Amino acid sequence: MIKKDVVIIGAGPVGLFAVHQLGIKGLSAVVIDNLDRVGGQCIELYPDKPIYDIPGIPECTGEELTNKLLEQIKPFKTKFFLNERVDEVRQDNDNWYVKTNNNNEFISPNIIIAGGVGSFEPRKLTLKQTEKFEGKSIFYSVKNKDRFKNKNISIFGGGDSALDWALELSKFSKINLVHRRNEFRGAPHTLSEIKKLEKTGKVRIKTPCQLESIDGKSNIESITIKFEDGKTEKIKTDIILSFFGLVMKLGPITEWGLNMDKKTIQVNSKNFETNKKGIFAVGDICTYPGKLKLILSGFHEVALASVECFKRARPNEKYRFEFTTSSKTIQDRLGKK
Numbered sequence: 020m021i022k023k024d025v026v027i028i029g030a031g032p033v034g035l036f037a038v039h040q041l042g043i044k045g046l047s048a049v050v051i052d053n054l055d056r057v058g059g060q061c062i063e064l065y066p067d068k069p070i071y072d073i074p075g076i077p078e079c080t081g082e083e084l085t086n087k088l089l090e091q092i093k094p095f096k097t098k099f100f101l102n103e104r105v106d107e108v109r110q111d112n113d114n115w116y117v118k119t120n121n122n123n124e125f126i127s128p129n130i131i132i133a134g135g136v137g138s139f140e141p142r143k144l145t146l147k148q149t150e151k152f153e154g155k156s157i158f159y160s161v162k163n164k165d166r167f168k169n170k171n172i173s174i175f176g177g178g179d180s181a182l183d184w185a186l187e188l189s190k191f192s193k194i195n196l197v198h199r200r201n202e203f204r205g206a207p208h209t210l211s212e213i214k215k216l217e218k219t220g221k222v223r224i225k226t227p228c229q230l231e232s233i234d235g236k237s238n239i240e241s242i243t244i245k246f247e248d249g250k251t252e253k254i255k256t257d258i259i260l261s262f263f264g265l266v267m268k269l270g271p272i273t274e275w276g277l278n279m280d281k282k283t284i285q286v287n288s289k290n291f292e293t294n295k296k297g298i299f300a301v302g303d304i305c306t307y308p309g310k311l312k313l314i315l316s317g318f319h320e321v322a323l324a325s326v327e328c329f330k331r332a333r334p335n336e337k338y339r340f341e342f343t344t345s346s347k348t349i350q351d352r353l354g355k356k
Contacts, residue, residue: 021125023049024332026117028105029133031059033302033317035088037131040325042095043349046332050097051119053104053270058085059135060303063160064265068183074315084314094354108275108298113331115297129328131321132284132293132300134272142263144175148233149259156239157259164188171255173197173242175230176262182209184260185222189213194222195254197244201226225252233259272304280306290327291320297331299324 025041027034030052041048056062061070061081069078079087100123107118108130117125141159143149149157161167161184170192174185177198182205185196196213203210216222231245234253242256269282278285278294283306286292291299291307301324302317310316329338343349 021049021123023047023125023127025049025129025131025328026051026115026125026127027131027133028052029059029135029302029304030054030057030099030101031133031135031302032061032084032088032314033135033321034059034131034133035085035092036318037133037301037321037325038092038095038097039088040321041328042092042097043343043352044325044329044338045348045352046325046329048095048097049100049125051100051103051105051117051123053102055102057089057099057101058082061085062162064180066162067164067187070314072313072315094352104270106271108271110295113297128297128331130298131324131328132272132298132304133302133317133321134269134304135302141261141265144230144259144261144263146230146233152233152235152239152259155237156235156257157261159261161188161260167192167258167260170257171195172258172260173254173256174260174262176264177203177205178262178264179205179209180262181205181260182213184262186212186216188260189216189221195225195256196222197225197228197230199227199229225254228252230259289323291324292327299327 024046025048027037027048027050030050034050038048062085066082067080069080070084071078073079103119103121105117106120109116114126114128115130167188168191172188172192173195174181175197177200182203185194186209188194213222217224225244228244228246231243231251233239234241239256241253243251243253245251276295284293284300284304286300286305286307288307291301291305293300301320303312326338341349
């Protein structure tokens with residue numbers, strides 16, 4: 020049994036900043052996430068895409084933001100339990116008992132749920148042939164652009180992810196953009212840029228059509244697409260990128276007795292506590308009047324939630340607000356001399 024002042028569920032940017040806000044108050048924390056690495060949506064969905072609305076940082080990628088947050092919390096030596104899902108949460112007197120699918124057990128007076136949109140997985144291609152190629156020639160996200168250099172890539176989808184990656188990967192690979200409709204749902208500006216590339220031959224747009232079959236033994240060699248009028252076309256392809264959206268799942272969270280509003284958790288806007296004392300929800304997974312789904316909003320939410328966590332973890336101590344610029348105690352905790 021692991022005892023901590025706070026159990027944080029979710030290792031995205033808001034969960035990472037929660038570690039910082041708790042750490043400067045002298046509270047211990049542990050972080051659990053069902054993904055295999057930290058960063059949440061920033062890493063899974065847009066590691067290389069620029070973010071423009073982080074205060075004081077004119078531009079950074081999701082990966083850069085994650086790395087900066089990890090650097091910021093390094094002094095606290097927080098342990099992460101990755102590839103683990105919280106399956107059980109129950110009250111144990113004034114504490115909360117937490118158990119994961121790997122049978123790790125925790126006890127804490129506080130839980131901060133920073134689970135973003137919950138666990139998510141891509142909508143996969145439905146052809147039976149796709150299974151043997153997944154992870155080798157078929158991908159549902161781009162984690163390392165270098166893997167896609169100098170390839171013949173067929174990208175399926177009509178939203179922002181498909182358009183963004185078609186534009187980005189066209190810088191060093193040949194792209195086929197395949198969509199089942201003539202109309203695309205992505206940003207008009209991005210689509211305009213892609214149509215310019217179509218005139219140069221760097222991108223070929225194929226609509227309205229769908230994947231009919233895949234040819235290849237251990238790796239994909241070509242694909243066949245079928246148009247609405249029944250005609251087919253064989254396309255040389257090394258890699259398929261599929262962006263048909265994500266299936267969002269809240270999972271066991273819905274069984275913990277929390278007040279839900281569709282797929283979000285209702286909280287108060289004073290300290291972002293749920294209807295259960297000691298359980299807080301922050302970031303995209305929480306809702307309250309005026310809620311904005313911004314990373315900076317999540318940072319604000321954990322700053323206030325951490326104060327209430329302190330009061331519950333240290334009931335015999337009075338909380339005293341301190342500025343990081345002048346507090347010797349906080350600076351010592353951060354390892355500053």
